[in-house]
Amino acid sequence: MQRIQELHERISMLYQQLTLSGENILHIERPQPLEMLDIDCLLVKGENLHSLARLLSSRDSVFDFCYIDPPYNTGNAFIYEDRRFGNFTSVWGKHSKWMSFMLPRLTLAHELLNEQGVIAISIDDYEYAYLKILMDAIFGPDHYIATLIVNRSKNGKGSKPHVAVNHEYVVLYGRSPSSILHGLPEADSSSYGKSDEHGIFKIDGLFRKKGEGSLREDRPSMFYPLYFDEGGVVYTERVHERLKETYPIDSKGIERRWLWGKEKATQESWKLYASPKGVVYVKNYLTDGKRIKIRSIWDDARYLTERATNEVKHIFGDKVFETPKPLGLLEDLLSCAAGPNSLILDFFAGTGTTAHAAFSLNQKDGGHRKVVLMEQKAKIPMDHIARSHGFSEISDLTEFRLANIKQNASSYKYATVDII
Ligand SMILES: C[S@@+](CC[C@H](N)C(=O)[O-])C[C@H]1O[C@@H](n2cnc3c(N)ncnc32)[C@H](O)[C@@H]1O
The missing domain is CATH 3.40.50.150 (Vaccinia Virus protein VP39)
Structure with a gap:
């Protein structure tokens, strides 16, 4: 009452x-x-x-x-x-x-x-x-x-x-x-244009942090080199000579940081993809019931x-x-x-x-x-x-x-x- x-x-x-x-x-x-x-x-x-x-x-x-x-x-x-x-x-x-x-x-x-x-x-x-x-x-x-x-x-x-x-x-x-x-x-699986042994995926999310807290000095340990081959495969170490190196530096030359620390990136490097220009993305996999x-x-x-x-x-x-x-x-x-x-x-x-x-x-x-x-x-x-x-x-x-x-x-x- x-x-x-x-x-x-x-x-x-x-x-x-x-x-x-x-x-x-x-x-x-x-x-x-x-x-x-x-x-x-x-x-x-x-x-x-x-x-x-x-x-x-x-x-x-x-x-x-x-x-x-x-x-x-x-x-x-x-x-x-x-x-x-x-x-x-x-x-x-x-x-x-x-x-x-x-x-x-x-x-x-x-x-x-x-x-x-x-x-x-x-x-x-x-x-x-x-x-x-x-x-x-x-x-x-x-x-x-x-x-x-x-x-x-x-x-x-x-x-x-x-x-x-x-x-x-x-x-x-x-x-x-x-x-x-x-x-x-x-609803639209047609945009998932790439595939690997883990499934089909698309590239729509940068691995380089954007916006607030994204600068190198915000998280210095998340600024490290990544290496990639011609197929876009990403490594955290230079495992062979032909790999190219890339850093989280944006198009204006500002040093930023990656989304994950080096340990996580090493364990989950299969989730990363590098474009020929060295821009690194997190693969977005199409999963069952994905929303x-x-x-x-x-x-x-x-x-x-x-x-x-x-x-x-x-x-x-x-x-x-x-x-x-x-x-x-x-x-x-x-x-x-x-x-x-x-x-x-x-x-x-x-x-x-x-x-x-x-x-x-x-x-x-x-x-x-x-x-x-x-x-x-x-x-x-x-x-x-x-x-x-x-x-x-x-x-x-x-x-x-x-x-x-x-x-x-x-x-x-x-x-x-x-x-x-
Ligand atoms: C815009 S219509 C809703 C249509 C509904 N979304 C549909 O798909 O059919 C608004 C409804 O609210 C009812 N309504 C308006 N005032 C009401 C009230 N005070 N108590 C109960 N129902 C009311 C109307 O009779 C009308 O059926």
């Missing part, structure tokens, strides 16, 4: 600090524990602020990864409310209402993530800066990991006069400095919104939802941020892409990722196309997708719970 009280105070304090005005929705009471059954996905139907608060009091800080795709505040008439424009009396201007909406939800999400947890948030230009301010206030600027730029369409939107914007963002924060990303599987650091620009046909629309049409038989995310984008986000046994949270679930991606990734890598989805029971507008397909509440769409997964994989287990 005290914890919830503290949280309540913290949110109120943040409200004051940010001088936000808006809805007052902080009725956080101690509810009954919400049991997580032995299932692949739990769909919590209802207002996500209440669902998050309930989850917090029953399950403290259990989530490894949280992905959300909140309303972007476009003002468009979607199946869900996407118009939250405040007045200009506060410093946040029109954005204050959207910030007030997001702040308590993000605060609760922060509390629900475990120490290594990571959160990924989709957003576009309109609220990006305001989201960043909220996240810095709640998660802390030191826990900001990166902003990914995702190419979402080939031609971009035509609504701006001078630029056809075809990207959006995924903002990543960690719960603590120990939050990690696992990278993505190396590489993610890049900040995500550009792949699997991330295009038109993909997501086609996926929705395929599953639901029509375009029953305007803003779905593509399965490929979620699969890759989960792959790098949610390990095989992760517990994942998405509290703006929409059509349930996150659960679908977790299922699909589990199929591929034998993982046991479990997902908690939250989606509101808001009534779908009478004239919306989803109505003609028999859906009356938005969370019906989420549930339909889960049922669809189960139809194709009978062992898939999901449950739903209503939060009032």
Whole structure:
């Protein structure tokens, strides 16, 4: 109870600090524990602020990864409310209402993530800066990991006069400095153009230290000669006369140092390769299941919104939802941020892409990722196309997708719970 009280105070304090005005929705009471059954996905139907608060009091800080795709505040008439424009009396201007909406939800999400947890948030230009301010206030600027730029369409939107914007963002924060990303599987083996008796490898990392602490005087014992032959084989002693000598001296003639001491270099010299000019590299071998650091620009046909629309049409038989995310984008986000046994949270679930991606990734890598989805029971507008397909509440769409997964994989287990 005290914890919830503290949280309540913290949110109120943040409200004051940010001088936000808006809805007052902080009725956080101690509810009954919400049991997580032995299932692949739990769909919590209802207002996500209440669902998050309930989850917090029953399950403290259990989530490894949280992905959300909140309303972007476009003002468009979607199946869900996407118009939250405040007045200009506060410093946040029109954005204050959207910030007030997001702040308590993000605060609760922060509390629900475990120490290594990571959160990924989709957003576009309109609220990006305001989201960043909220996240810095709640998660802390030191826990900001990166902003990914995702190419979402080939031609971009035509609504701006001078630029056809075809990207959006995924903002990543960690719960603590120990939050990690696992990278993505190396997809392009064609760049591994060299081979030796240890496997195929590429040359992309200098053995000469760069940047801070890289000078000879920083580590004098790591400045020593290396010898190499015409085939690029590296030795720490001149074992025969024809070998050429090289030192860690850069192109400007500055004396730097190697990455390893002479003893390690002698034992592991097979991992080194020298170019004909005597530049020494550490071989980068292609190993089974090798993962590489993610890049900040995500550009792949699997991330295009038109993909997501086609996926929705395929599953639901029509375009029953305007803003779905593509399965490929979620699969890759989960792959790098949610390990095989992760517990994942998405509290703006929409059509349930996150659960679908977790299922699909589990199929591929034998993982046991479990997902908690939250989606509101808001009534779908009478004239919306989803109505003609028999859906009356938005969370019906989420549930339909889960049922669809189960139809194709009978062992898939999901449950739903209503939060009032
Ligand atoms: C941008 S959509 C998410 C789409 C989703 N990523 C997908 O792939 O289908 C945002 C979703 O959040 C839901 N939502 C908005 N406000 C909510 C609230 N207060 N509680 C629960 N769900 C909410 C909307 O109904 C909508 O389905």
